[in-house]
Amino acid sequence: MPGKILIAGGTGLIGVRLSEMLIDLGYEVAHLSRDPEKLPSYKTFKWDPQNGYIDANAISYADYIVNLAGANVGSDKWTDERKKKILSSRVDSANLIYRSLQENEHHVKGYITPSAIGIYGNSGEQLMSEESTYASDFLAEVCKAWEAAAWQMKELNIRTVILRLGLVLSNKGGALPQIARPIKLGAGAPLGSGKQYMSWIHIDDACRIFIRAIEDPQMEGVYNAVAPHPVTNKEFTTELAEALKRPLVLPKVPAFALNLVLGEMSEVVLTGQRVSANKIMQTGFTFEYNYLEEALESFYEKNFN
Template sequence: MPGKILITGGSGLIGMRLSEMLIDHGYEVAHLSRNPDKVSTYKTFKWDVKEGYIDENAINYADYIVNLAGASVAAEKWTEERKKEILQSRIRSISLLHKALSGAEHHVKGFISASAIGIYGDSGDQLMSEESTYGDDFLAEVCKAWEDAAWQMHSLNLRTVIFRLGIVLSVKGGALPQMAKPVKMMAGAPLGSGKQYMSWVHIDDACRLFIRAIEDARLEGVYNAVAPHPVTNKEFTRELAEVMNKPLVLPKVPAFAINLMMGEMSDVVLASQRVSANKVLQTGFTYEYNYLQDALESFYEEEED
């Protein structure tokens, strides 16, 4: 029997698609937002993480909470200020929910939170599983703190599921439009050595995983939310150009040029993360998009003139 799902970060890329898919599955959906008066298709409760405020009706409403809140990692350069924002926006939002859930009568059955494969740091071509050692760069630190915060929900007897998301592919935002832009302009090229692994997941598969975590009580703990076949940056760029029917003309974009443009944030595109989907596959979950080509075709086939 579908229930009521409360989503933090609901207006983001994954939040919007997940909301649509939940509605299609017969769920009711509400978002937590700083500005609930903004016109939204969804029921919206007010919260203000910086002020430590949350509408208690939100907690009474929810059967499950999906946590996607957090400042975008790729939206702007990583100044010290921005790095603080990236970290604190994730920790504080979960702490606020934890406090609200600790102090209220509620019927929340589970807490499903995003994390990211950034936790593994730059791990070369080593295949990383959920048990692998963590990296020690900024993003790895953020992901560790994020997961520690989410896991506190477990102590409230809430079934807690944490998804380490790979690069979520969507034409509506995230990395894919950024990578497609130069390819469209016939200026596509691998980044850095091009040998770095990219562990990706189609946005619909990512959302289906969140829905699966709501519906299947056997899911608990940490899972890599990545498709089963990661590719190198060079392969990714080549397949993208192929699907878009564009030539790849440029040699590789050197790492130093990317560092100049992006500063420390270049870690996001230059780090190599080859991440295993085995644990998810063992739950019996089937991906709609196992291979990159299928995923890219789902976005760019319709666009061809």
């Protein structure tokens, strides 16, 4: 059954782990990257979504396309220019794949894309399912445009799966090492009220959901990709401090201070959503990491880094 998987943005945090796991299962993996030298151990096709260039051989290679490409949301302050890039890098890349699929002979059976639970905005304690109302802040608008671009693949009779990822936990990058840093330095504290929910997912479970989306022909449409037990920011910070064996010494960091440092990007840490994993579990998917404690132990049990 294994086939050829083309991963756009495969050089990033999720892409690297997903590539390893797919190869372990016997799949062939190639990347679609703006810089073919970035990970030379992988077969890589070049593209430049901003300027509409894609090596057409990429499309004829693939049985399935996973499109993880997008400018990082948490790495730079959200200037107007950065916001444009966050949006356009996702929409342009999906549009370019769509055009290339239209114009070239191909045998692509599925298109799998992440979106994000930011689509639900700041939704307090309410449990958000795939049918819940969308917000209209910046991240929600990005997610809506990103998902609309992905839906075009259905017009080409390609099975399309959209995975609304929660906060992906890894000790190799993403949010976790950034949240852990002040705690390790003895300056850890909950952020804002500390009551905002964090719907997290262990990176291995996230990748296993991508693999399930490739393999299960019944999977189509939108699924939340979060662990079944989200926690509040305060609980997250406390459990992480325990896993790192560090005390939490400071009071909560006030929202205005975060706003001063991060600008509008503070939205990412000050707002939250409590998201349901029911739909993906109803497909028969089982999580390896159901509780935050287990996920953190997998990263920090043996070495504290």
